[in-house]
Amino acid sequence: MAKTKESEMSFLDHLEVMRWHLLRSILAVVIMALVAFVFKEIVFDKIILAPKEPHFPTNRWLCQLGEILGLERICINQNPFSLQTVKMAEQFSMHIIVSMVAGVVVAFPYVFFEIWRFIIPALYDKEKQTANGAVFFTSLLFILGVAFGYYIISPLSVNFLGNYKVSESVISAPTLRSYVQTITSVVLASGLVFQLPILIYFLSKVGLVTPSFLKRYRRHSLILIVTLSAIITPPDVFSQVLVALPLMVLYEIGISISKRIVRQQDEAMAEADKPKSKKKKETTEEKVSTKKQKPSSETEEEKSD
Secondary structure, rough: OOOOHOOOOOOOHHHHHHHHHHHHHHHHHHHHHHHHHHOOHHHHHHHOOOOOOOOHHHHHHHEEEEEEHHHHHHOOOOOOOOEEEOOOOOHHHHHHHHHHHHHHHHHOOOOOOOOHHHHHHHHHHHHHOOOOOOOHEEEEEEHHHHHHHHHHHHHHHHHHHHHHOOOOOOOOOEEHHHHHHHHHHHHHHHHHHOOOOHHHHHHHHHHOOHHHHOOOHHHHHHHHHHHHHHHHHOOHHHHHHHHHHHHHHHHHHHHHHHHHHHHHHHHHHHHHHHHHHHHHHHHHHHHHHHHHHHHHHHHHHHHOO
């Protein structure tokens, strides 16, 4: 069961505890954001602006793979475009926004740790045991999602959106704001999408999602994943498969997790029903033995008469 101290806390006490967890989380994000703000050359030149350059690892690997397979279309971002700003304070505002996003990404494991510390006292001991490693796996999936969005989706999106033309008479001049918004939204969205197994885990625990439900809508999810990958990638099958495959794997992992949760719940219910069935059986045996003893006692009374 939950700790006695936590169970005796009032509503205001819980708010006070939550306030300190939130303050520590915000402080961690601000500290990481300040570090990113100070090292702006590294953050912008080496990280944010890198996906549009030919020397970016993904761009180089795809070009090498394209030479091997004879697919020139997958050699992307070989003609980097320039960015512009149209407002006086745009570069400064983008510097602040990028620093805050970097703070959220870097501090995410600690922020989730603080959230988990607030939630875990309300759990029972058995629930705490089954939820062991929640911080580790959530942080790991978020980091993997951020890396996938940065190294895979970002260069593909930049190549497609940066070189797309509706007409040769239209000059494309991307702004720094639009570029930063594309990179940050893709990276953060990928980090959140990779939380799908964790989301399925908790939904299965409360009974909102079952393996049969996930299997029934597998085709719908596949269509959604393929459509999403087609939107954010260049119009070739290789890029679409490259993006869609990890998302499909995450969905299948979620089905396996849901199966495990449902099986554990069924086993727990079976264990809980055992004492009841045993007690019922004992009661039935007592009734039978009582009925057997009653005629014999009546026979003894007749003999005595």
